[in-house]
Amino acid sequence: MVPEAVGGLRRTTTADRIGHVNELLAQAAARPVISTHDGQPPHLHYADENADVVTRVQATTAAGLAMVLAGAGPDRLGRCAAPGCRTVFVDVSRGGRRTYCSPACATRVDVAAHRTRSRSRTLPAGGPEGTGSP
Ligand SMILES: [Zn+2]
Ligand SMILES: [Zn+2]
Numbered sequence: 001m002v003p004e005a006v007g008g009l010r011r012t013t014t015a016d017r018i019g020h021v022n023e024l025l026a027q028a029a030a031r032p033v034i035s036t037h038d039g040q041p042p043h044l045h046y047a048d049e050n051a052d053v054v055t056r057v058q059a060t061t062a063a064g065l066a067m068v069l070a071g072a073g074p075d076r077l078g079r080c081a082a083p084g085c086r087t088v089f090v091d092v093s094r095g096g097r098r099t100y101c102s103p104a105c106a107t108r109v110d111v112a113a114h115r116t117r118s119r120s121r122t123l124p125a126g127g128p129e130g131t132g133s134p
Pocket of ligand 2: 080102105
């Protein structure tokens with residue numbers, strides 16, 4: 001379900017995002033339970049502790065996405081705009097306009113754009129000898 005959950009984030013409208021996460025919650029049949037296992041303080045589990053790992057991951061993913069949508073807002077789920085990057089993220093920036101998953105992706109895109117600009121500047125329309133002085 002995790003890849004499908006990620007794929008669903010490509011849907012752009014708020015209604016689509018909410019509908020998709022509601023579908024995931026229904027499929028996961030998330031059943032929250034407060035646990036104190038291993039001497040830990042009370043905390044939430046979204047599936048029975050004895051359920052198989054796939055069921056637990058489905059329930060936890062669906063619940064986590066639902067909490068982001070309902071808590072932070074549906075526009076705070078993003079997918080990195082860098083070519084070749086499939087990372088999804090929760091946008092916790094003040095303005096909520098994050099485009100890339102990380103500074104590394106932002107830098108990669110900036111460097112590629114800079115190289116493209118530089119290349120087009122050093123290749124004059126008349127031919128390769130255009131950069132020398134007379
Ligand atoms: Zn636990
Ligand atoms: Zn990225």
